[in-house]
Each structure stands twice: as structure tokens, then as C-alpha cells.
Amino acid sequence: MNPAALVEQAKGLANAGRLDDALTLLTPLAGRQDAPWQALSVQADLLKRAGRLEDSAATSRRLVAVRPQSVPARHNLASTLGDLGRAVDAETVCRETIAIGGDAPETWLVLARALQSQSRFAAAEEAYRQALSRRPGYVEVLRDLTQLIWMRDADIAAASAPLDAAIAAAPGDSGLRRIKARLLEYAGDADDAYRTLTTGSLDGPGELAAAQVCLTLDPRRALDHANRAATLAGQGVPAVMVTQAECLLALGRAEEALGPITVLRAREPLNQHVLAHQATAWRMLGDSRYERLYDYDAFVRPYRLETPPGWATLDAYLVDLAAALNGLHTLNTHPVGQSLRGGSQTTASLAQSDDPAIRAFFIAIDAPIRAYMTALGQGDDPLRARNTGRYRIKGSWSVRLRPHGFHADHIHSDGWLSSACHIELPAAVRGQGREGWLRFGASPGLLQLEAQHHVQPQPGTLVLFPSYMWHGTQPFGGEASRLTLAFDVVPD
Template identity: 85%
Template sequence: MTANVQAEVERAQALARAGRMEAALSLLAAVTGRADTPWQALSIHADMAKAAGRLEDSLALSRRLVKVRPQSVPARHNMASTLGDLGRAAQAEAVCREAMALGGDAPETWLVLARALQSQNRFDAAEDAYRQALARRPGYDDVLRDLSQLIWMRDADVAAASAPLDAAIAAAPGDAGLRRIKARLLEYAGDAEEAYRTLVAGPLDGPGELAAAQACLTLDPHRALDHANRAAALAGPGAPAVMVTQAECLLALGRPEEALEPITALRAREPLNQHVLAHQATAWRMLGDARYGRLYDYDAFVRPYRLETPAGWATLEDYLADLAAALHGLHRLKTHPVGQSLRGGSQTAESLAQSDDPAIRAFFTAIDAPIRAYMAAVGRGDDPLRARNTGGYRIKGSWSVRLRPNGFHADHIHSDGWLSSACHIELPTAVTGEGREGWLRFGAPPGLPDLKAEHHVRPQAGTLVLFPSYMWHGTQPFGGEASRLTLAFDVAPA
């Protein structure tokens, strides 16, 4: 790079380090907008755009970089990684293979390839690619996490899923990060006590103390708070994840006034943090604060919409039958993923918004009118929901869940959304009974059994329910023999 370009790039990097990401990106855009832009500037701009969540911008820059440096393995690897993040799995796979044809053999590229294959439901090939990555870097924690989860979802066999982790832990017994991965697997396999024992089987660093706090929160909130406080001491003041966990512990101990201290501090720093909003609402509810009802205004903010029949189908029932068939074809795993809310079912891995299936593509046309109707109905205001209502939107994540009988969604929120959703596609007959089986419920924070759900929505096939992402929601378990099929997505303001 010339001295002038180098100076501008360094200025942009300094702005980014100072938290002024928009200014940094604007400065880099001026640099990379030139026809003679050096490849180093393109690479830095692509990385920074990706870090800021501007994936399409990052991809466009990566494409330019590959054109400028067609023999660069790192350029193709980074492009493949961004394609994977955008849910374009087949394209990510193709670019990974181009990188490998040029001599790329890094474990990171094998990981990107494995994820792309898994998103295409090519599970044998994905598992082989994960193991290829491990052969090149034993103990690679991201690979071990993803491989163990894939084995778990395919077979619901926690021993088989734990085997790669156990081998890595035996080779590096002091690695607290590997114990954290195994503990999380055990937690979602339903063994919280063994998850906690796994964590404390060796020395704990700051992230380990935090994980231990989260693992034993429902078992022993006093002990959980001790772990959270040690995590705070190790992490230093102001670590958001630690502050949220301290607040959760204090709420579980029935100390909402104290919980509001870290919550209020975080609200000032991260006003869009959906977890913080959810915990603030919980504290207000416990205190009888009137602000709770304004934040959790179910009548205003939880709204069902009947889908219009998409073009090409005679009736909504015909369309839902085709959509259900398309979604069932994607549910090829046996059990739930690690880190998600469902229990006793499966969740699709690929971004459905990128699907080529006509019925799935039609869904994303059909939801436009309900989303716009919702935004118009709630209007604008100064509360955390209405303040973000620009009148425009973009879909941020989309997936399908198929719950088996006795399955359910644990109560949760969506940390990456502004609005969240549940569209019911195919339902068991149990939802028509008097026991609210399979119903959507709101207002029951996890780990606080005295705070019951306050609002329920009976699901109906073809009905989309929209609500704030910060609102605690889950589902009631249901019986019978039929599954419960939904399609969901998050919405962000545009």
C-alpha cells in the first residue's frame, strides 16, 4: 500500500478500536471505492464489515479480493466463511473446494466446509470434514463443539457425542474450554448435575467460572452467585455476560432490587440487549413495578395474523400441505441441537430464507403483509420496541422446528432479534383440548417457578404470531402421536 492509503487504513482501524465502527467503515469505503485499491485495503475492509455484521458488504469486498488475487487461498477461505454465515451453504462449499484445489488445507477451511455440508443435510460428509479438521489440529475447540453436537443430533447418544471431547480432554486435562463444551452438551442432553461436575473437575478460568454459574443456577443459586462473583473478579469490572449472570442469580434468590443494579448499568451501555430487557422486566414484575406492564403489554405486542394464500395455490390449506412436505424433508436429524430452546424434536440448520423450494420461498412473500401490519399497529414511541420501529425490516435468521409428542420449547428470548415469530404449519389434535397442550405461552422466566406464564396463544395452522424478541416465551408440552411443525424467523429494523 502507498503511504497515504496505509495512513487512511490505520486511521480506520484506530476508529474501530475506539468503538466508532460507522466512521471507520465510511473511511474505508472511500479508500476501497477507488479503482486502484490495493488488495490489503480490500481485505481489511471485508474483515471489518463482517465484524460489524454487514455480511453482504463483506461478501462483495471478498469477491473483489478474489478477482484481484485469484490464487490467494486465504481470500477464498474468507469468502467461503462469509457465504456460510449468510446461509448460502452450496456456494460456501464450492468456494471451499476452490481454496483446497489451490492447496488450502487449513483446519479452518475444513471447518467451514463441514458446516456447509451439514447445512445441506449431508451429514456423513460433514462428519468426515470435521474429523479432517481435527486430524490437522487436535483439540480444535470449535470443531469439537460442532462435531459432538452433530453426533448428538443424529443419534441422541450422549456417550457417542462425548467421545471426541473425552479424547481431547484426556490429552489436555487442564483445558477448561474443552470441559465447557462437554458440560454444555450434557446440559442440553438433560443432565445438569453431570454438566456442573464436568466443569468443576479441574481448575476454572473466568469463562469457566461463568459457565459453572450458569450450569448450577437452577440447582443452587447461592453457589451460582459465588461462581458469578468469581467470574467478575477474574474478568474485571463491567463484563456484560458476567453482569447478566449475576443478575439472573440475584433474581433466582429473590433479590430483584440488587439484580436491577447490574441490569440498569447494562441498559445504559447496551440499550438494545434483549436479554437485559427481559431480566429488567422480570425484576420489575417481582417488585410490582408498573413499568413491567408497559414492557410486557401482551394485548398490544403479541399479535396473531392469518396468512394470505400465496399465488400459485388455490387455498391456504393446499399451500400449508406443500409447505409442510417441504419442511418435513429438511428434518433429518433425530433430536434437538445444543444451545436452542426446543426439547424433544429437531431444528433445521440451513437458513430457510435462502431456500429454492417454491413453497418455502412463497412463505417469505406471505409474511411481508403481517410484518408491515404489525409495525403499523404498534406504531412508534420511546419504549424499547416502538423506538426501533423504522417502518422497514429485514429477516434475520429463519428455521423450522418439528416437536415430537411430549416435546416443548423451554422459555427463552431471542437475543439477535427485534421481533420474533412462530408460524404454525402442522399441529397435533392435542392443541384443541382444554389443557393448552402445545400452546404458545408468554411471561414465564426460566428458573423462577413462582412466576407463571401470563398469556397464552392457541396455535392454528396458517397463523403467524409476532411479538417482541425480549419477551419470555415457550410452549406447553403436548401428548398424542402427531408432531408439531412450525416455521420461525427473527426480524430486525432496516
């Protein structure tokens, strides 16, 4: 088969959902030293779609070397570097792209995100505005820009201003109202968020957003919105089905909720949200399968970190790690769409940090992760069935909670194992009221399902647990903050 036909066949396989087959077909051609640029371009895209970002970036670099004046090649490389958390490299390639004529708003967006990851917030804001000047109403840019302003200034009026201008220019755009509603919701005003959504007509995504924001206000009305979203979107849309299940659980109709949950479990067996809601339904019904899925004794495990090389004691190491992390907490309030309330979260991937203390952390956690996998063993349950004995880190961040801050109960949709490593803790965690403690099993929006398991934080202790397990923290008082470093693990 000639190279052009082979590339087209690989694209066809990928479009048919046969990504592995497409890569198997194309890899020998793309691996040749004289590979045609079309093969390299498609291979980089397929590898990215398969989640193999390092391989995709390497292929994109080869493509740039073959076609140095190609704007799409450089842009795609910058985008992948950004996804890998290599903010400095992503910025460099973005500027190279712009220098050769790549002035697309998408490139300015990648540049803005790279600058934000470096805590260069004023420059990031300017890059976001450059993207907007080239495409007013660019939804992804407006979402990221308004969140940056919110996290930096904790000023809902200032954060809303770019959105309000865009909504005034396009009052019928429900996507813009969805962004503003989500911002208002995470700023603590669910009622105003709902009013913002429902000031105009709602399409399918709008009905879904209304259901989600209304869930804690009026679950019966939320279910009506979710059902309308299903009608508009067509049956079988996973996000809609999950929300329908959430509404039914909030209404105490656990048996009905198992309908969409069971369908989704068969279709998406690794979906952590579906697993969490299945566990909630089983708990509400008194089903013994709940205890096997939420086996706290077996699945929630604390590990004391070993002192990394270069430090005399663990306490000395934690002092340096805390200083490095605190230096990254330059934002004033929590992001949109995350679990923390009353604190800040770092924006860059910590696994890519050059700081010696932060780099040492990712060496120190290797032994606990491997010990966890060994203790876990093999089995056919959703956690053990994925245990290959190999792993990679997917996402890493630090959270600094202020007094009275907390993590709302949540799960980690992109993980297999999740974590919390406690670095600096307020005195309140040593009291009898479980202030600042980790808690497990409390399902959000279901007050009758209280936490069943608690872990008292200790400085230098890493807690590992399944990503599908509901977890949060108790609020705490006093004057000191609570500093943690967290990451997700997926099988390799």
C-alpha cells in the same frame, strides 16, 4: 492522503471502536475500480464486523478477482457466504481454497458447517475430523462435531467420545470441560454437567459456566460461582453481570438484581436478555413499568397468512410447505443451546432455500410484518424506539416437536421481533388444557412467575412478538408432531 496511509487510518479507527467512521473513510477508496487489494481486504472485514454481510461478500468477491491465488481472500469469502446461509456457495469456495493450498483447519471448519447445512451429515463429520487432524483440541470444531453426533444419533456416549479423547490429551483444558458440560446439560443431566465442570480448577469462563449450569440446581451456589467469575474476569463483563442478575432473581433478590441490570441497560440498550431480566425484576417488585414492557395485547399479535400466488387455497399451500419442511428434519434430537426439547431443528437458513413453498413463505410474511410495524407505531419504549418501518430477516429455522416435546421459556438475543408460524399441529392443541400452546411471561427458573398470556396455535397463523419477551410452549400429548417455521426480524 496516500492509499496505504488511508487504509491504516481506517484500521486504527476500527480498532478504537469507531467502525462507522472507518467505513466512511475507506469506502470511497474501496469503491474505486482500481482500488488496491489492501483496501478491499480491510473493507470486507469492516463490513462483516458491521453486520453488512451481503456487502462484505461482494467486496470479498472483488478481492478474489484481484488476487485469485490468495488463500485468505478465498477463505474469508467462504466464511461470509456461510454466515449468509449460502451453504452451496460456501462449500464451492472452500474447495477452491483447499485446491490452491489452503489446508488450514479453519477452512475445513467452514466446509464442515456448509456440508451440515446441506444435511450431508457424514461428509460434514469427515470435514470436522479433517479439521481436528490438523489441530487437535480445536474447541470450535469439537463443539460442532459433538453437537452434530448428538443431534443425528441422540447418543450421548457417541457424542462425548471426541471430547473425552481431547480431555484425556489435555486434562487441564477447562474449555473442553465446558463443551462437554453444556452437551450433558442439554442432554438432560445438569448434575453430571456440573460435576464435569468442577473436576478440575476453574478459570473465569469456567466459573461462569458453573454458575449457569448450577442455577436451577442451587442458585446460592450459582451466585458464588458468578461472583468468582466476576473477580477473575474483572468487573463489568456483561455475560457475568447478566448471570449475577439471574442468580439474584432466582434467590428472590429482585432489588439487588436491578443493580447490574441498570448498568447494562445503559451500556447495551439493545441487549434483549437484559431487557427480559429487567422485566422479570419489575414484575417481582410489582413495578408498573413491567406492564408497559410486557403489553401482551399491544405486542403479541397473530396474523393469518394470505395464500401465496401459485396455490389455490392456504390449506393447499400449507400441505406443500409442510412436506418441504419435513424433508429437512433429518436429525433425531434437539441441538445444544436452543430452547426445544424433544424434537429437531433445521440447520440451514430457510431464507436461502430454493424450494418454491419455502420461498413463498418469505413473500407471504411481508404483509404481516409491515402491518405489525404500522400498528406498533412510534414511541420511546425499547420496542417502538427501534421501529424504522423497514426490516430484514435475521435467522430462520423450522422446529418439529415430537409428542411430549416443548420449548423451554427463552428470548431471542439477536432479534427485535420474533415469530412462530404454525404449519402442522397435533389434535391436542384443540383441547381445553392448552397443550402445545404458545405461552408468554414465564421466567425460566422462577416457578412463582407463571405464564400470563397464551396463544392457541392455528395452522397458517403467524404470531409476532418482541424478541425480549419470555416465551415457550406447553408440552402436548398424542401421537402427531408439531411443525413450525420461525424467524427473527431486525430494523433495517
